[in-house]
Amino acid sequence: MPRPKGSPNKKTSLVERLLEEMKAAPIGHMARLMMDEDADARLRFDAAKELAQYVYPKRRAIEITGGDGEPLMPFVAEVRLVRPNEDP
Numbered sequence: 001m002p003r004p005k006g007s008p009n010k011k012t013s014l015v016e017r018l019l020e021e022m023k024a025a026p027i028g029h030m031a032r033l034m035m036d037e038d039a040d041a042r043l044r045f046d047a048a049k050e051l052a053q054y055v056y057p058k059r060r061a062i063e064i065t066g067g068d069g070e071p072l073m074p075f076v077a078e079v080r081l082v083r084p085n086e087d088p
Helices: 010-021 026-035 041-052
Strands: none
Touching: 026 041
């Protein structure tokens, strides 16, 4: 029988249990690293980038198509500036 949608799988449950037993908090650790001004800038950036996914959704590429699902055709317009009473 499949597990209910949204419930953790066995591996996730095991990892969560082990972290709890060890009193380990990886998200807290990353947050402290991110705020540590003495830490390497690259490590701070990586920690911030990792934490951001828990706060902000990841952006996805979107495909823009015409009404029939076909690619949009480029439209090119030529604009000429002319002086009044002057032949183009």
